[in-house]
Amino acid sequence: MFTDSWLARKGNAPVFQREQLREWVVVLVIAVTVTYSVMYTSLQYYNSDNYAGNSDSIVYLALARGENIGTRRSKGARVLTILLVRMLPDPPSAIFNVRRDVTDEWILKVKFALVNSIFLVGTAWLIWVYLRRLSFSVSAAHLGMLLFLTSLSVVYASTIPMVEASSYFFLALCAVAIAYRNRPLFAVAFLVGLFAKESVAFILPLALLAVSERRLSWIGAALPGLVVYLGWRAWTVQSGSGDLGHLEPEHLKSALTGIPNYLRFSIFMDLFASFGLLWIPTFYALHSGRLTRELQRQYLWIAMLFLVALLVGTGFGRTVFLAFPVVIPGALIGIREFWTRTRAQTEMA
Numbered sequence: 001m002f003t004d005s006w007l008a009r010k011g012n013a014p015v016f017q018r019e020q021l022r023e024w025v026v027v028l029v030i031a032v033t034v035t036y037s038v039m040y041t042s043l044q045y046y047n048s049d050n051y052a053g054n055s056d057s058i059v060y061l062a063l064a065r066g067e068n069i070g071t072r073r074s075k076g077a078r079v080l081t082i083l084l085v086r087m088l089p090d091p092p093s094a095i096f097n098v099r100r101d102v103t104d105e106w107i108l109k110v111k112f113a114l115v116n117s118i119f120l121v122g123t124a125w126l127i128w129v130y131l132r133r134l135s136f137s138v139s140a141a142h143l144g145m146l147l148f149l150t151s152l153s154v155v156y157a158s159t160i161p162m163v164e165a166s167s168y169f170f171l172a173l174c175a176v177a178i179a180y181r182n183r184p185l186f187a188v189a190f191l192v193g194l195f196a197k198e199s200v201a202f203i204l205p206l207a208l209l210a211v212s213e214r215r216l217s218w219i220g221a222a223l224p225g226l227v228v229y230l231g232w233r234a235w236t237v238q239s240g241s242g243d244l245g246h247l248e249p250e251h252l253k254s255a256l257t258g259i260p261n262y263l264r265f266s267i268f269m270d271l272f273a274s275f276g277l278l279w280i281p282t283f284y285a286l287h288s289g290r291l292t293r294e295l296q297r298q299y300l301w302i303a304m305l306f307l308v309a310l311l312v313g314t315g316f317g318r319t320v321f322l323a324f325p326v327v328i329p330g331a332l333i334g335i336r337e338f339w340t341r342t343r344a345q346t347e348m349a
Contacts, residue, residue: 023138024125030142031124034149039117039159043109046160057161064108064161077233080196081163084115109161116165120158123165124149126172127328133179134329140336144328152273153321164318167197174203175325178210183221191225201226202322205304209297270317271306275327281334282327288337291330298326 046057059075062068064085069075088111093102100106124145131141148154158165170193177186186207193200207218272279285291286299302323309319 027125027128031121031145035117035120038155039113042159043113060161060163061108078163078197081115081166085111088115112161113159116159119165119169123169123172126176130176130179131329136332140332144332147278147328148324153318163197167200170196170200171203171322178207183217187221187224190222191228194225194229199322202305206298206301209301210294267316271320274317274321278327278331281338282330285330285334285337290333290337295329301326
């Protein structure tokens with residue numbers, strides 16, 4: 001098993017095996033290379049003055065500057081990325097092209113890009129660890145992290161001034177904790193992750209689907225984080241510095257009455273684009289019968305995220321993409337199964 005080769009013990013002290021260290025170096029090289037390309041493209045072509053009208057990114061820029069965000073107060077609850085951006089020292093202007101107009105907004109965009117890129121590299125590494133724990137080969141785990149880093153949600157919105165990258169990191173960390181049945185790690189990742197973005201809470205149903213015994217203990221591991229986070233949100237609402245966001249009664253009413261409007265081609269494309277053509281091998285794996293019973297149960301999580309997006313009125317693509325800890329392993333199994341059957345048929349011909 002992967003756990004046996006992760007650490008080699010000499011006496012009572014864990015010692016990293018050289019082979020494992022080399023594998024991690026390769027993972028980091030791949031992750032940093034791809035993430036840098038995504039970050040560079042985002043910095044060059046992102047324009048906050050003309051980015052989808054009232055995009056969330058404009059709100060996060062305002063939060064990082066310490067400005068009043070008016071009616072978008074719920075975004076202020078996603079404090080982790082904003083705090084890290086504020087703490088990061090300004091990069092020296094000498095590192096930029098001499099033709100670059102290094103304004104305060106450009107510096108702020110760079111700081112967002114750096115913080116989010118670190119989260120993306122960490123997420124890619126965690127996906128590799130997660131896939132290895134699920135008994136995928138080293139090369140398959142490399143492919144899995146590449147599928148994540150090159151997905152539309154990551155390329156389009158993960159290194160610009162947004163908080164998605166930090167939420168992906170803590171979702172992946174929680175998924176690793178579930179795979180290793182490590183409840184203390186899950187509890188810490190869940191607690192901190194809620195302050196990155198509240199959507200990290202959706203990992204709890206995945207934990208309940210993934211395990212087959214002692215499910216209540218996973219609820220217990222998540223409970224401290226939920227109590228702390230909900231208590232803090234209640235305080236922000238009471239003090240007037242925050243609101244309920246998507247759970248505001250008016251928003252929920254608007255979302256429910258607007259459900260018929262979701263039957264549009266653009267909504268279908270948004271849902272499809274979350275994973276693109278990976279949907280095909282993902283459900284081919286389910287059809288092939290090669291999935292473990294544990295992974296079959298986890299497909300219900302995809303449906304749950306779809307229902308959340310439908311009932312709460314959030315973006316379909318971004319919400320369903322949270323299912324990457326299920327879709328990516330499923331897609332890898334589907335690709336492997338399709339390749340195996342095709343090769344067998346070719347050899348028989």
